[in-house]
Amino acid sequence: MMNGKLHAAEHLPNAEDLLNPFVHRLELSTTYDKIKTGVLTVAVLPFRVAAIMVLLVLAWLLACVGLLGLSEDDLRSRPMTGWRRNARAVICCVMRGLFLCGGFHWVTVKGKQATAKEAPVLALAPHSSYFDALPVVYLGAPSIVAKGETGHLPFFGKLINYTQPVYVWREDPNSRQNTIKEIIERATSDLDWPQVLIFPEGTCTNRSCLITFKPGAFYPGVPVQPVCLRYPNKLDTVTWTWEGPGALKLLWLTLTQVHSSCVIEFLPVYHPNEDEKRDPKLYANNVRKLMARALGIPMSDYTYDDCRLITRAKRLNIPGAAGLLEVQKLRGRLGLVNSDAEEKILSEHRHLFSKDGGKISYKQFAKLLGIEPSDGHLQQLFCLYDKESSGVIDVREYIFEVLVISKAKKTSDIIPIVFQVFGSGEDGSLSQSDLPGVLQHTLGMAPMEVAQLCSHLDKTGKAHISHDELTKFLQHKSDCTGLFSSNQWNLKNSLSTECLLSTGSSKTE
Structure with missing residues (x-):
């Protein structure tokens, strides 16, 4: 769509003023970019892919060993302890190496991550890519909220299970209520559960704005630590949203960059007031305002339903x-x-x-x-x-x-x-x-x-x-x-x- 204007007597707002967070355009527009991508595809890509596969298999094997003897009920009823919990840190190190081999040489961490007692829930935004697994790894692999079927994905299923996720089962009509209940139980438990990590937008955007936060992470009424994500790269090869390049194209272009950058910024822990504890939507919106100011981007009333x-x-x-x-x-x-x-x-x-x-x-x-x-x-x-x-x-x-x-x-x-x-x-x-x-x-x-x-x-x-x-x-x-x-x-x-x-x-x- 192009800008729309009336004659000089009547000027209307530009269509560009209407943010669409679900569109991403990516093209190699210069000859230099095309030549560089071609050269790195031949000279670098095969080695990066080989290294990534080796490290992925190693992380998967470690997760398999760590999950031996544990049932699904065990994973949901109590947190891991002892050597199993220590193995989580080792797996995170291997996964960090995986992203390093993929070209993410510059990962900047600002602020300090709160403990599970200080902030039982981590809210990450904006969510824009499957590469957001990188900040998940750097946060120590907290318990993520994921669809139940992801636990059966090849390789990744074991790694996801090792975070002791809060699973959502689509076929269960009570899934939403059960998910909220489990988040509340973990957030208020005396047991040493990992932090619960959630992307409150619920879907990927192009990071041009923060869309409406879903209130699930805010129902417990416990302190939340907002975490802002940025990918300050000259060529945005990570954004994967509803209209734009496909997953394989983005992976190829990312792996053929000399290096990629990611910035993870921990904001101060947000303690809800009494009104916010009673109204999760108010709580979610106020946290969104705080994160939008920190990111320097506007808010938009788009939701996952728009997808x-x-x-x-x-x-x-x-x-x-x-x-x-x-x-x-x-x-x-x-x-x-x-x-x-x-x-x-x-x-x-x-x-x-x-x-x-x-x-x-x-x-x-x-x-x-x-x-x-x-x-x-x-x-x-x-x-x-x-x-x-x-x-x-x-x-x-x-x-x-x-x-x-x-x-x-x-x-x-x-x-x-x-x-x-x-x-x-x-x-x-x-x-x-x-x-x-x-x-x-x-x-x-x-x-x-x-x-x-x-x-x-x-x-x-x-x-x-x-x-x-x-x-x-x-x-x-x-x-x-x-x-x-x-x-x-x-x-x-x-x-x-x-x-x-x-x-x-x-x-x-």
Whole structure:
């Protein structure tokens, strides 16, 4: 999305002012970076990978030995003692060596880590990568909050089990309550439990802001030590979020840097007052404010639930899925989420859709939605669709995206909405001239696929295509069968559920 502006008489806020913490762009933009990456891929990468594998296997073997004779109930009922507890420090040393071999030569620790008695809970933010396992290791491998299935992951499962984690079981309807109960029991126990570590954001972001903290870590009402994370590298190869480079690309680029840096800053222990003890959400928000000031970044009211919107949009193959977050947030602030304003526009102002290709001005947009033009949130919403900074938008794009998010359950449900919004023929069909732009925007079809469809239409001599004709064509095109699969999901997001939790974040907290 580009900045949106009206004419000089009416200046609207920049779309860039709307932070989207779930997008990360990473490209090797200079010739130097490309050459350096190529050389290090050949000269350094194989040795780093070999060293990492050796150390990972060694850490796994130590964890296997340390867990001998212990059942799952043993791990949950009492903390490790004696040689088993001492082995934790040895495993942490091996894992530090693993990250050192991976290029993390500069790990700066600021402040001092509190003891478990001083602060039973550690709250780490911002959470932005599976590389956040590095600060977990440097903190002495405290008990993390993780999804139950991660305990069975190859190699990493044993290492996670050795932290005596607080497991979350998705299939258990009482999982959330049980997780909170276990955190409270450990935090208030007289036994020498390790600190409980949690990433209160619950998902990865690009570190541009702190999103809403989930309150699970704050329910016990005990002191919490906030821990701020930074990766001050020239090229950000660690951020792994919902829209951006995949896990393997990030791993490759990180291992082909000369060195990488990480800063771990311990803030003073936060002691809750009586109001915060009674209200975990207030407690969580106040800790977030403290951490945002320390990091020098703003706060945002995005939550993990917003990631579900991105996931759904990706399953539906909607281009620019992460951009829908801003749209939905602004619609919420404008009171449009539970209204039928957009459907009324579609039914009562249909003539605008065929006039000038659906182009309308900001004043027309405000009038259609029944909102005062002076409303700043409406101005920001308009900016998101003013892609050419022309002072006008294609209202059809806005209506289409709103209807898809509210009505479509699977990708094939989008096609009727396409015809409903973009159809121009008397029977609601799509004109051949409009077809390329519409299909690329709505279904994310590649230009080659669109060209094949248009070539097919040229042979038939038709100027328009109906709903049934388009559906039939797509279903018989092997290149487009993915459009009709409700199970399609970006690989990175599938891995996200596993790996984010394995580094300590809880998505069901």
